[in-house]
Amino acid sequence: MASNIHRPLSPLITKLESIATLSTEERHAVESLPVRVQVMRARQDIVCDGEMASQCCLILEGWACRYKMLGEGKRQIFSFHIAGDIPDPHSLHIPLMDHSLATMTQATVAFIPHAAMHSLTLRFPSITGVLWRDTLVDAAIFREWMMCMGQRSSYNHLAHLFCELYLKQEAVGLAGEHRCTLPITQADLADASGISNVHVNRVLKEMRGNGLITLHGNTLVIQAWEALIRAAEFDETYLHLRKRRA
Amino acid sequence: MASNIHRPLSPLITKLESIATLSTEERHAVESLPVRVQVMRARQDIVCDGEMASQCCLILEGWACRYKMLGEGKRQIFSFHIAGDIPDPHSLHIPLMDHSLATMTQATVAFIPHAAMHSLTLRFPSITGVLWRDTLVDAAIFREWMMCMGQRSSYNHLAHLFCELYLKQEAVGLAGEHRCTLPITQADLADASGISNVHVNRVLKEMRGNGLITLHGNTLVIQAWEALIRAAEFDETYLHLRKRRA
DNA sequence: CGCTAATTTGACCTGGATCAACTACGGTGG
DNA sequence: CCACCGTAGTTGATCCAGGTCAAATTAGCG
Numbered sequence: 001m002a003s004n005i006h007r008p009l010s011p012l013i014t015k016l017e018s019i020a021t022l023s024t025e026e027r028h029a030v031e032s033l034p035v036r037v038q039v040m041r042a043r044q045d046i047v048c049d050g051e052m053a054s055q056c057c058l059i060l061e062g063w064a065c066r067y068k069m070l071g072e073g074k075r076q077i078f079s080f081h082i083a084g085d086i087p088d089p090h091s092l093h094i095p096l097m098d099h100s101l102a103t104m105t106q107a108t109v110a111f112i113p114h115a116a117m118h119s120l121t122l123r124f125p126s127i128t129g130v131l132w133r134d135t136l137v138d139a140a141i142f143r144e145w146m147m148c149m150g151q152r153s154s155y156n157h158l159a160h161l162f163c164e165l166y167l168k169q170e171a172v173g174l175a176g177e178h179r180c181t182l183p184i185t186q187a188d189l190a191d192a193s194g195i196s197n198v199h200v201n202r203v204l205k206e207m208r209g210n211g212l213i214t215l216h217g218n219t220l221v222i223q224a225w226e227a228l229i230r231a232a233e234f235d236e237t238y239l240h241l242r243k244r245r246a
Numbered sequence: 247m248a249s250n251i252h253r254p255l256s257p258l259i260t261k262l263e264s265i266a267t268l269s270t271e272e273r274h275a276v277e278s279l280p281v282r283v284q285v286m287r288a289r290q291d292i293v294c295d296g297e298m299a300s301q302c303c304l305i306l307e308g309w310a311c312r313y314k315m316l317g318e319g320k321r322q323i324f325s326f327h328i329a330g331d332i333p334d335p336h337s338l339h340i341p342l343m344d345h346s347l348a349t350m351t352q353a354t355v356a357f358i359p360h361a362a363m364h365s366l367t368l369r370f371p372s373i374t375g376v377l378w379r380d381t382l383v384d385a386a387i388f389r390e391w392m393m394c395m396g397q398r399s400s401y402n403h404l405a406h407l408f409c410e411l412y413l414k415q416e417a418v419g420l421a422g423e424h425r426c427t428l429p430i431t432q433a434d435l436a437d438a439s440g441i442s443n444v445h446v447n448r449v450l451k452e453m454r455g456n457g458l459i460t461l462h463g464n465t466l467v468i469q470a471w472e473a474l475i476r477a478a479e480f481d482e483t484y485l486h487l488r489k490r491r492a
Numbered sequence: 493c494g495c496t497a498a499t500t501t502g503a504c505c506t507g508g509a510t511c512a513a514c515t516a517c518g519g520t521g522g
Numbered sequence: 523c524c525a526c527c528g529t530a531g532t533t534g535a536t537c538c539a540g541g542t543c544a545a546a547t548t549a550g551c552g
Contacts, residue, residue, distance in 0.1 A: 093379040133339040142388035149395040150440025194396025
C-alpha cells in the first residue's frame with residue numbers, strides 16, 4: 001500500500017513518475033532519501049507561518065492544506081495536498097515560512113531534511129528540474145485560483161475546484177470514474193474559495209439540483225462531467241498533467 | 247542607464263544582486279547570456295496563452311504584466327513586472343503557456359533562448375537556486391494576492407497592492423521616499439484585483455480623502471506609509487526581499 | 493444514546509457590480 | 523493656436539450576488 005513501511009516513499013515515486021520518467025538510478029536515489037515518518041491527527045499544523053523550516057514534508061496518506069490567517073479569524077486556504085505531494089518544496093530556498101501547512105484529515109507524513117534534498121538536487125539536475133517544475137505547476141494552480149476568485153461566479157468557481165480536485169487525484173491513481181474522496185468540510189471549501197460557508201452550502205444545493213454532482217460523506221461523485229466542465233469553463237492545461245522525459 | 251547597449255543585462259544583474267551576492271564568475275556568466283533586445287509599444291502581447299515558448303523574456307525598461315482572458319472579455323491580471331524581472335522563467339520547465347505576457351507601457355525587452363538558460367543553470371547550480379527562488383517568491387506573491395481577493399475588502403486590497411508595488415520598485419532602486427511610478431490605468435488595477443473599474447475609482451477617491459495616497463499622472467505618492475500599511479494589514483515577509491549569499 | 497461538529501434553511505442586509513452619462517486631458521492635425 | 527478625438531477618470535442611480543445572523547436539523551462518533 002501507499003505507506004508500506006519498507007518503501008515509505010512510494011507515493012512520491014508514483015507522483016514523480018506521473019510527471020516524468022525516472023532512470024533506475026534516479027528512482028533509487030529518491031527511495032534512499034532519509035525520512036522520518038509520522039502519523040498526525042486531523043487539523044494539526046505541520047509547519048507554522050513565521051517558522052524557519054529545516055525539512056520538507058511529504059504527504060504519504062491523507063489530506064493537507066496550506067493556509068494563512070488574517071485578523072478577525074479570516075483564513076485563506078491556498079492549496080490542498082494529497083498522497084505523493086510535497087507541499088513545501090519552496091522551503092528549500094525560502095526557509096522562512098510565510099504561511100502554514102496543516103493536515104485536514106488524519107495523515108501520514110514523512111519529513112525529509114533539507115540537507116538531503118539539497119544533496120539530491122546537486123547530484124541529479126534532472127530531479128532538480130522535476131521538483132522545480134512541480135513548484136511551477138503549483139504556481140500555475142495559484143493563478144487559476146486567482147482567476148476563479150477574481151472573475152468567476154461562486155457557482156463556476158466551485159465547479160472549477162471540483163474538476164481540479166478530481167483530476168489531481170486521478171493523475172496519481174487515487175480516483176476514477178468521476179468519483180473521488182473529498183474529506184473536507186463546506187467551511188474549508190469556503191475558506192479556499194473566498195465564499196462564505198452559508199453560500200457554499202447554497203451553491204452545492206443548486207449543483208445537486210442541476211444533477212452535476214453529489215457530495216455525501218467524504219465522497220464527491222461527478223454525475224455530469226461534461227456539464228461540470230462547461231459550467232466551470234474548465235481547461236485542464238494549467239495542471240500540466242501530461243507526462244514527459246525527466 | 248538601465249538599457250545601456252554595452253551591458254544590456256544590467257537590470258537583471260541589479261535584480262539578482264538584490265536577492266543574492268553573485269561571484270565574479272557568476273556575474274560574468276549572466277552578462278554573457280546571448281540576448282535579442284527589442285523595443286515594444288504599450289499593450290502588446292509578448293507571449294500568448296497556448297503558445298510554446300522557446301525563450302525567456304527579461305524586462306529592461308517599462309512595465310509588463312501576465313494575464314489570462316475568460317469568456318465575456320473578463321481579464322485577470324496575475325502580476326506586474328518591472329525592469330530586471332524575468333516574468334516567464336517557468337517556461338524553461340513548462341514551455342506550454344497557460345497565460346499571456348504583455349507590455350503595459352512602451353518597454354524594452356530582451357529575449358534569452360531557453361538553451362542558453364538551461365546551459366547556465368547546469369554550469370551554475372547556485373544560479374539555478376536563485377532563479378528557482380525567484381519563481382518561489384512569485385508564487386508567494388500569488389498567495390498574497392489570493393489572500394487579498396478572498397479575505398480583504400476592496401479598500402484593504404488596493405492599499406495592499408500599493409504597498410507591494412512600492413516595495414518591489416524600491417528593492418531594485420526604482421523608487422524611494424514613498425513615491426514611485428505606477429504607469430497603469432484604473433481598469434488595469436481593476437483586472438488585477440477582481441474589483442470593477444468603477445469601484446476602483448471610488449476606493450481611490452476614498453483613499454485620497456483619507457490622506458493615504460495620491461495618484462496623478464503615472465506617479466503614486468504614498469502620503470501616509472504607516473497608515474497605508476495598517477489599512478492593508480501589510481506584512482512584507484512574503485516578498486522575501488532580504489538579501490542572502492548565492 | 494448523547495454530544496458535538498457539520499449541514500441546512502430562512503430572513504435580512506450590504507459591498508460592490510452594472511449601467512449610463514459626463515468631464516478632463518493629452519495628442520494630432522489643420 | 524485651436525478644434526477635435528479617443529482614452530481615462532469621475533459621478534449618480536439602481537440592482538443583486540453573496541454576506542451575515544440566527545435557528546433548526548442531521549450526521550458521525552465514542
